[in-house]
Every structure is written in structure tokens, then in C-alpha cells.
Amino acid sequence: MENRAKNIIGKVDIPLLGLFLVLVFAGLLTVYSASFSEEYPQIYSLDKAYGKQLAWIVISLIIGVLILTLEGSFIRNSAYIVYGVVTLMLLVVLFMPAIKGAHSWFKIGGFTIQPSEFAKFATSLAIAHYLSTSGIKIQEAKTKVIVFFLIAVPGFFILQQPDPGTLLVFFSFIFVMYREGLSGNILLGMFFAIIIGVMAIFFKASEANVSFFGWVFAANYLYLFVIVIATVLIHFGITYLVMPRYRAKKYIINMVSGAIAMLLVFSCNYAYDNVFKDRHRDRFEVMFGLKLDRKGVGYNSYQALSAIGSGGPAGKGYFKGTLSNDKYKHVPEQSTDFIFCSWAEEWGFLGSFLLIILYTAFLIRIIMIAERQKSKFTRIFGYCTASILFFHYMINIAMVIGLAPVIGIPLPFFSKGGSAILGFSIMIFILLRMDSERKDVLR
Amino acid sequence: MDSFQHRRWIIILTMLFVTVVFGVRLLYVQVLNNDWKNRAEQITHHKVTIHPARGLLYDRNGELLVAVNQVYDILVTPKDLKGIDTVEFCSLFKISKTEFLQKIEHASTGYNVSYKASTFIESMSKEEYSRVVPYLKSFNGFDSKRRTNRGYPNGVAAHVLGYVRKISAEQYSKDQKVGEKYYNQNDYVGVTGLEKVYEKELRGERGSAFFLRDYAGNDKTNLEENYAISGNNLYTSIDLKLQSYGERLMKNKLGSIVAIEPSTGEILSLISAPSFDPNKLSGREFSENYKELLNNDTLKPIINRPIYNANYRPGSIFKLVQALIAMQEGVITENTGFVCNKALINCHNHEPPSNVQIAIKHSCNPYFYHVYKRLIQRGEEKSIFKDSRIGIEKWNASVKSFGLGIKLNTDIPGVKPGRIPDANYYDNEFPSKTNPYGKHRWAFSTIYSNSIGEGEIGVSPLQMANLAAIIANRGYYYTPHLVKKIGKDGSKRPEYLKKNYTMAAAKYFEPVVSAMEMVVENGTAMGAQIDSIRVCGKTGTVQNKTFNDHSVFIAFAPRENPKIAIAVYVEYGTWGGIWAAKIASLMIEKYLVKELSEKGKKKEKEVLDAIILDKHSDFK
Numbered sequence A: 001m002e003n004r005a006k007n008i009i010g011k012v013d014i015p016l017l018g019l020f021l022v023l024v025f026a027g028l029l030t031v032y033s034a035s036f037s038e039e040y041p042q043i044y045s046l047d048k049a050y051g052k053q054l055a056w057i058v059i060s061l062i063i064g065v066l067i068l069t070l071e072g073s074f075i076r077n078s079a080y081i082v083y084g085v086v087t088l089m090l091l092v093v094l095f096m097p098a099i100k101g102a103h104s105w106f107k108i109g110g111f112t113i114q115p116s117e118f119a120k121f122a123t124s125l126a127i128a129h130y131l132s133t134s135g136i137k138i139q140e141a142k143t144k145v146i147v148f149f150l151i152a153v154p155g156f157f158i159l160q161q162p163d164p165g166t167l168l169v170f171f172s173f174i175f176v177m178y179r180e181g182l183s184g185n186i187l188l189g190m191f192f193a194i195i196i197g198v199m200a201i202f203f204k205a206s207e208a209n210v211s212f213f214g215w216v217f218a219a220n221y222l223y224l225f226v227i228v229i230a231t232v233l234i235h236f237g238i239t240y241l242v243m244p245r246y247r248a249k250k251y252i253i254n255m256v257s258g259a260i261a262m263l264l265v266f267s268c269n270y271a272y273d274n275v276f277k278d279r280h281r282d283r284f285e286v287m288f289g290l291k292l293d294r295k296g297v298g299y300n301s302y303q304a305l306s307a308i309g310s311g312g313p314a315g316k317g318y319f320k321g322t323l324s325n326d327k328y329k330h331v332p333e334q335s336t337d338f339i340f341c342s343w344a345e346e347w348g349f350l351g352s353f354l355l356i357i358l359y360t361a362f363l364i365r366i367i368m369i370a371e372r373q374k375s376k377f378t379r380i381f382g383y384c385t386a387s388i389l390f391f392h393y394m395i396n397i398a399m400v401i402g403l404a405p406v407i408g409i410p411l412p413f414f415s416k417g418g419s420a421i422l423g424f425s426i427m428i429f430i431l432l433r434m435d436s437e438r439k440d441v442l443r
Numbered sequence B: 001m002d003s004f005q006h007r008r009w010i011i012i013l014t015m016l017f018v019t020v021v022f023g024v025r026l027l028y029v030q031v032l033n034n035d036w037k038n039r040a041e042q043i044t045h046h047k048v049t050i051h052p053a054r055g056l057l058y059d060r061n062g063e064l065l066v067a068v069n070q071v072y073d074i075l076v077t078p079k080d081l082k083g084i085d086t087v088e089f090c091s092l093f094k095i096s097k098t099e100f101l102q103k104i105e106h107a108s109t110g111y112n113v114s115y116k117a118s119t120f121i122e123s124m125s126k127e128e129y130s131r132v133v134p135y136l137k138s139f140n141g142f143d144s145k146r147r148t149n150r151g152y153p154n155g156v157a158a159h160v161l162g163y164v165r166k167i168s169a170e171q172y173s174k175d176q177k178v179g180e181k182y183y184n185q186n187d188y189v190g191v192t193g194l195e196k197v198y199e200k201e202l203r204g205e206r207g208s209a210f211f212l213r214d215y216a217g218n219d220k221t222n223l224e225e226n227y228a229i230s231g232n233n234l235y236t237s238i239d240l241k242l243q244s245y246g247e248r249l250m251k252n253k254l255g256s257i258v259a260i261e262p263s264t265g266e267i268l269s270l271i272s273a274p275s276f277d278p279n280k281l282s283g284r285e286f287s288e289n290y291k292e293l294l295n296n297d298t299l300k301p302i303i304n305r306p307i308y309n310a311n312y313r314p315g316s317i318f319k320l321v322q323a324l325i326a327m328q329e330g331v332i333t334e335n336t337g338f339v340c341n342k343a344l345i346n347c348h349n350h351e352p353p354s355n356v357q358i359a360i361k362h363s364c365n366p367y368f369y370h371v372y373k374r375l376i377q378r379g380e381e382k383s384i385f386k387d388s389r390i391g392i393e394k395w396n397a398s399v400k401s402f403g404l405g406i407k408l409n410t411d412i413p414g415v416k417p418g419r420i421p422d423a424n425y426y427d428n429e430f431p432s433k434t435n436p437y438g439k440h441r442w443a444f445s446t447i448y449s450n451s452i453g454e455g456e457i458g459v460s461p462l463q464m465a466n467l468a469a470i471i472a473n474r475g476y477y478y479t480p481h482l483v484k485k486i487g488k489d490g491s492k493r494p495e496y497l498k499k500n501y502t503m504a505a506a507k508y509f510e511p512v513v514s515a516m517e518m519v520v521e522n523g524t525a526m527g528a529q530i531d532s533i534r535v536c537g538k539t540g541t542v543q544n545k546t547f548n549d550h551s552v553f554i555a556f557a558p559r560e561n562p563k564i565a566i567a568v569y570v571e572y573g574t575w576g577g578i579w580a581a582k583i584a585s586l587m588i589e590k591y592l593v594k595e596l597s598e599k600g601k602k603k604e605k606e607v608l609d610a611i612i613l614d615k616h617s618d619f620k
């Protein structure tokens, strides 16, 4: 037994574990500073956010160590069971009393548990298990449908809470699918659709007008016109540049994508006018920088950017923040979704840049680990982990620095929140455990 | 081995791309661009202005002239107005609905913006405030602020003290553009009188404190504090008792009293009648009261008469100056006599003016006709025109050395120079600018009325009082001033410590002083006699075309080591001796003896009973 433990510890990936511990520790210190109260100065005061966070970190590490002692095969075999249990929890939690208008939490004593945080690793386990089953080919429609349902069932329950931010994270599995062989065109198509859609909303929201030889167009109609022109140009490009026998197929693709693009612009315009509420429209206007809103919907963003900007190149120093902490509270949610503000304010550009570098290094290390697996299960699970963390990182930071509308989603390892820290830790430790036996298992 | 291995690079590149975008954005927000730093400062920094206490004003004996009252301003933030019951509000604050709407409109326009609080009702007294304060909370958007205000325990010397008012838009923008940029839009400044002249000394130096505030606006951390420096108290030269007494004597009369201590130039009292209670311009009813004082009252009490009207002709009093200059210039001696030739200029019957004293005692017009002729036409040029030019320039310089025709550098705002004509004046300005006499087209015969203080001479009551002080001092004066000390251990302004000598030597003053004593003993101003004091004086009558003449009297007392010099103007008070002399003697007696004699009391009653003009008088 002792030998075995030594064996496992010796094979654990030290860079990943190290980066994990650095992020968790930095996160704890930031929560400590952001929600510090002179009444409870000790970091282990369970009355305050930092004490609870510390407790959750300790619990996470204990569970993490326990995971390291498990057999890899056991983890793999429990995938569906874990998935089933967590999905059941997602169903049950809908009947719990609402906290801040959402049925997302189980309340046990002073602690709350948020099952949607566990859904992330549970769904990852299930997808990894399913896709690594021999004979499953991602190119087959049946596979896609089953994966879709594996994601959609917990996703549906999460939407009922409602927690759209977490649901958004479930879209990150598209990266996993892509890595496993999903046609790149789908990803590319989605990418273009997002670009076209965002631009359409931008033109719509900006209500810009373009004067053209005395004719005044709304810019979004000009944009539509540009898409039509592009389609026509590509049509002629195909006529002259592509070999005759390939032309027919390319024409169809060109026509279909042009039509889809136009439809997308139309539906964006329609959605903007008819589906969006004023508060959504305001959020877009604030995000695109069309409106500097000090109060109202732009408040969070304005305060957050002020806090970050006030950090300057080198920051105000640890515990010296004047906007994003509990004493001043200029930044809302400064110890959860907007925790990055506290960090950026206290450590300045040097600190915030270091942090995004650390995150990127962490993500790339996970991909490197995933890629060195012989086990398909581990590789897919690794990609799930990387994609989910990437989405969290991307959406959270983009929101905080004003590049995306305000979406409630935590910054992994930093934001206060026990379930999140536990959920992410479980993912990392499962990956570490699976990785440590990569040479022993051939699967 | 799977064929999609290379896709890891696409995913890694995507991550790196996102991180580069974040890095650039952070570099911009935190390092390259300062906007967000400034916005953060706006959010967190809170500057609190610490207003210094404005200095108080005391009289020469330490009696408080200007004190401080506690008042309350009602503030309105138009943006926050919600569900106001206008009818209830208006009846509580006793204003009309139109007034209410006007004030709200005013509070949201100009440099008042709707999300900032601005004054809605100004300077409510403590009693008024305690009546409305229980209901104030129920009106969203209204708030109150405690402030100190000027209070005048004695209700006198309104013109001397001046008043304090919220800075005008013009003065504020001037201060911002070319001034010292000291004031804020809601600051109070001295507008007239000593409050204006000594504004800098009185206001002190504003302090400020910087706080870091939290989201709710609570000041949490004190970053910096600059203490305010209180304003200096002013110890004025005014004698409160004399001032009050003078104002009482001038009830129902129009005119001025200026009393000066000759040995220092300190103004003991400066009275403009009719006067008003300075408290009227301090409280909530400022605007109404101001309009009333300025426009609706035909007697215009807002005017500070001792300095405002510098176009009074000095009349016979000017003969004193003529005599002094003539003796100094050597055109006459003390014993020069002339014939009282009524053909030259009118006169009354009196003993022959065989010397200066007798001429002054009887105020002989022909005598001073001759004196002035000798001063103007000195025989230095053959042409009487050229000769008169030389003469008038010399004469002008001499007269100006008596503080006449020049702007006295006093600490009363708005003093005027009056007029002592010179060659240029007759060349280019008189009788009118469009049709003047012209160079070498006037001579003594054209301007002889100046000889008896008529003609084109204009002086203010302040200058006349200063003339009395000059004669009392036998030849010099300190510029009249109102402040003895700035601050408890301070001193007066240095310019008030300087003696200004006239061009007439001291020895020429004795015959004039004797003559002035005779004027009071058995001349034209017997009404000014005080049994125990040797009073020297001279009457004057300022002719007035439309109504009764003005009654003027200057005097000083006692003859030796004079303690008080005084000028009294009673407008439309007919002949000089009647009212002006009586009032002057009462002032002197009150100041020097404190208790009035039986004779004085009788005089006092006469004066108090006299209604020369009241506010209903209709005249132009």
C-alpha cells in the first residue's frame, strides 16, 4: 500500500500540479484581500468568505489525494454512474428553495453545494467514456446525437435553474469533438456565424448610417449588401478558378452559406428588435463601447474597468485596493465573478498579465498531457478539462475587461465558491491520476 | 495513432490568440490609457471643502458690529424629485406655485444641473427651519444644509459694513478667468462696504480634505487634510455709540455725517440718511428688501451718500481753502482787506472785510472774488487768457493737496474724486464736451464763481470732513479710513499711517482757525455752540435749483488738540446754520462730553422732531 502511494505520487505531473496549486493559492489570497473584514482578520475565519474558501480548498485537496489512490479503471467504469448521480442532483436541486432567484444550490448548514459545478466533470467523464468505447466513430450521426444528449440533459436542467452562464460552458465540448474528428467545417462555420452575427448586432446596435451618393443607408443594410456582393464575387471566383468538375458542388456551398449569412443578419436584426429586451440591447451597446453607462446595466462593467485601470502598470499593492474589495465595494461581486478586478487592481498590468500567462500555460499543459495519452478515455477527458477551463477563463476575463457582455461565470480557482473549486479540483486530480498510470495501461 | 493529432495546434493557437487579445486589452486599460484611472479616481475620491469662519467686525471700543447667525438653506436635487405634493409643499414653505416651478426650473438650468443639489430656499432662520424640518423628509429630492450668516446686533452702519451674498455668476466667471480662481459657485463674498474691501482678510483660507469613499458614498479613509484658516476679525474705527446717535439724529432727513479723528484719519462715524437695518440684506428676504431699498423707496436708502455724491458744490466752506492757498501763494496776507463791492458779486451787509478773519466770519463773497482773481490772474502773462491758464493750474495743484478733486485712497468702496477744474477742463469739457469754451477763450471773468465754492467745483461729504480734519491738524491729513486693525494683533493698512501735507504751511492756518471759532461764537453758526467746548466751524449752503438749498456745516473741536472733525450735510435743509450746525454740535458734544448739557438736550429734541423729508416725499 505504502509502496503504491509512493508510486503514484512519483508519477504525478509536477508542472500541472504546481500550476494548479499556484492558481488556487493566488486565488485564496485574492479572496482574502477582496473580502477582508477587520472583525475576522484570520484567513481561517469560517465566518468569512476566505475562511470558507480555505476550508473548501482543504476539502478539495483531501478529495484530490483520495482520487489519486483510485484505480484508473475504477474511475472510467464509474463514469456513467457519476453522470447519473449528478444529473439526478440537477433534477432534485430544481425543487430546492431559490437563492437570488435561482434554484441552483443545496443548503447544508453554513455551506452551499452547487451541483451544476459537478455536472462539468460528470459530463466530461460520460463523454470521454462514450467516445472511447471501441467502435464509436464521431463521424457517424448516431454518435453526434448521443453526445448531444449527454450534454443536453444536464444542460436542460441547468437552464431551468436558470443558470445560462454555466450552460454556455457546455458549448466548450465542441472543441473536444473537433479534436476527436468532428468536421472542421462545422467549427469554422460556427466561428463565421458568430463573427457575422456579432457584426450584425453591432451595426444594428450602433444605428450607424452610411451616406452613399446622397442615399442614406442604415449600416446594417449596407452590411447585408456586402454579403450579397461577396457571395456573387465568390460565384465568379468559382467560375474562373475552380476546375469544371468541382464547380457544381462549390456553387452549392457558396449559395447555401451566402443564404445562411443573410438569414443570420436578418434574424439578428429581427431578434434585436423583437426578441431582445431593452436591458439586453443596453448590454450590447455598453459592450460595443457605443454607450458609456455609469449607472444601470453598464454599472458593473464601468466599475470593473475603473478598478482594473486604476491598478496601472504595477498595481497598488496587496491589500491596498480602493475599489474592488469589501471595504469600498465599488465593484460588485468582487470576490466571485469579478475577482479578477481585485487581482488586477492590486498587482497592476504585471500581475494581470502574469495571471493570463499562468492560465494559458496551465491550459496548454493540460493539452500536452492529454496528447501524450495512449488511453483515448484520458485524452478525451483531458480535452474536456482544457475546454471547460478555457471557456471559463475566456468568458470571465472577457466580461470583466469589457470585451463581452456581463455573464455570471466564475474564474476557476480564483472566484469564491466551494462547489466550483471542488469541481475543478476533481477534474484536475482525475486527470493527474489517469496520467500517472499512462505507462501502465493500454486502452 | 489518430489522424486528428494536428488539431491540437489549432486549439492551442486559439487559446494563445485569446490570451494575446486579453494582454493587449489589459495593456491598454492599465498602462496606455489613463481614462479608466481618472474614472476610478472620480469614483473613489471625495473632496470635502472645509469652510473657514468669516472674520467678525468690531467697533473702536470692541463692541461687536457684525456677528454670526446660524441659518439653514433648503437644497433641491431636481432629478430626485418624486411625488411631491406641491400644494402641501408650497403652503409649508409659504411660496406660490409659480415661484415653486420657477425655482425648480432655475435649479436645473444654467450652471445648476439637475443631478446636483442647489439652493432652493436660502437662509431660513432657526425658528422657521424648526417649523418645516419635521416635514422635510417626506419630500423626496429636498434636503437642508446648515450655514452661518451675517448678523448685525445693533442694526446700524449698514453702508459702512456692507453685506455678504452668494457670488454672482459674473464675479465667479471673472474670478475663474482672470482672478485667483479661489471661489466656488456656492461661496459667499462681500459685495459692498468693508465686507467687500477686506474680503480677502475676512474670508480666510479654505481648507480641504480628501477621502476615499465606498460605493454608498461614505468616507472611509482620509488621504489628506489641509486645515482651513479662519478669517481675520476687523477692528474698525467706527464708534458704535456715535454712529447710532448720528443715525438717530438723521431720522427723517436726507444727507450725510462724516466724523473723523484728525490725529489719525480714523472715521468715527459715517452716516448716510436715510439708512436701513443691515439685517434686511442678510436673511431670506434679501431680494425683496434689496429691490425695495434700491427702487421702490424714492429716497434710495441703498445709496452711500457720504461718498456717492461728489458733485455737491462746497459753497462758502471753500472760502477756507481759498484763503489758505492765497496766503501761501503770497497774493494776500492775513491782514489784506478788500471792499465788499456787491456790484462784483452779491453779498449781505456786514462790517468791512479788512482782514481774512473778518472775511471768513462774514463769508464775504466780493472779498473772495478778489482773492481768487489774484490767484488766477497773477500777471505773469500779458494775455489774460494765457495768464488764467497758468493761474488755474497752480491753484488746481494747491487745492488738490487738500484731498479735493482726487480720489482718496480710503477703504470705502466706490469713492469718487469730485472735481476741481483745471485748464483742460475749460478747454475741452465745459460747458459741454461738444461745445467747450476752448483754449484761450476763457479767463478769470468766465470762471469767477469758483471763488466762493460755486461754479464747477464738486466735492463729497467725506472730502469735506477731511478738510475739517486738515484745518484741525493745521495742514495735513491721514487718508480717512475705517479699519484700525486687521486681526487681533494686526495693524491697519500701511498707507493709512502716512501724513499727507497740504501745500499751505501751518502758520497760515491760525487766522483761519480763529475765524472758524468766531463763526460759531457770533457768526453764521451760533447753533453749533457748546458751552464747555471751543468749536470751530464753517457753514455752507449748496444752492439747489429745484428745491430748498442743502444745509452744510463742517467743524472740529476742541480748538486745541482737536479730537473730532466733522462734516454734516442735510439735503434740502435750507440755510447752513440751521440743521447741519446743530447736528454737528450734538455729535461733537456727545463724542467729547458723553452727557449732553441742558442746551444740548433742547437742541437734540429740536433735531429729532424735525421732519425735513420722509420717504413719501415726492421730488426729482
Ligand SMILES: [Zn+2]
Residues within 6 Å of the ligand: B340, B341, B347, B348, B350, B353, B362, B363, B364, B365, B366, B367
Ligand atoms: Zn461782503
